[in-house]
Amino acid sequence: MTIDARPTTVAHSRLDPEAMPRRDFLGLAAWWSAAAALLFGFLGAMRLPKAAVLPSPSKKFKVSLPASLASGQAYIPGGRAVAVYKEGNQVYALSTICTHLGCIVKATDNGFDCPCHGSKFAKDGSVLKGPAPKGLPWLEVKHAGGDNFLIDEGKTVAMGTSVNV
Template identity: 40%
Template sequence: MDSERRRILRFIGKGSVLAAFLGQIGAAGRAFYPNVLYEPPSRFKLKRPNDYPDGYTFVEAHRLFVIRQKEAFHVISAICTHLGCTVQWKGTEFDCPCHGSRFNPDGTVISGPAPRPLDWFATIVSPDGFLEVDSATDVARDFRLLVGEKGKA
């Protein structure tokens, strides 16, 4: 009976050493596969320029505002620079409903805890006629994309 117990304990001991060894091999093999952060692309297409009315249009999927002033377009981020809340357009200014930051129509800070203005993104008309935004590229606050009557820049 005692030898049977020792045989089982030896089997369990050898099995645990084997499992630990295989775990270490697996962890070492994992080092050959890089950690990749899958983020949404910074360049993306929106609608065609003629699909936007004059004024401020919120694009929920990308958390930004497309501003159309006749044939001129620009895109402002809707992400508050304080803690990342989504700002709202209130007719004459942007308001952060969470912490009270307020921004001018050009995104500059009026008041509140926001440390800097809202970001302006580079915008072009793609070859197939859609507005294309590059959220990784900031542009100056006087940037305007002029689009002709056929939707071409």
């Protein structure tokens, strides 16, 4: 009796598919890996924190000057880098953003002091002591009736520009 060593053809069924060549298997594995990398990358991007930047509030805002505001005393509306003065029947507003590096200056009896590098400004915003290179900008003010004023932080006006009450 002799044994035939030649390979015999085997009929494959759906339950017993033909063996996949190694090259095809590696090609499929590469595609599946790429698809999985894209999927997990997308899922990871979805889990990133949402942007914490909020739209900035409008540069224009309304302010009501308190009746108790003394002449020459700065009124600083909450949350705004602006100082509003009422002197006699004139009202004007200055930015309180230091012209050196942008710190918020503090109002004092004589004007403004910058807490960052020591600049000093007069009540009219002019520089008394550096390193600030220029004075505090004056801002546009419009009378909105009574003690109400409309201030535009985005619009500077010439020093000395005020509105009559």
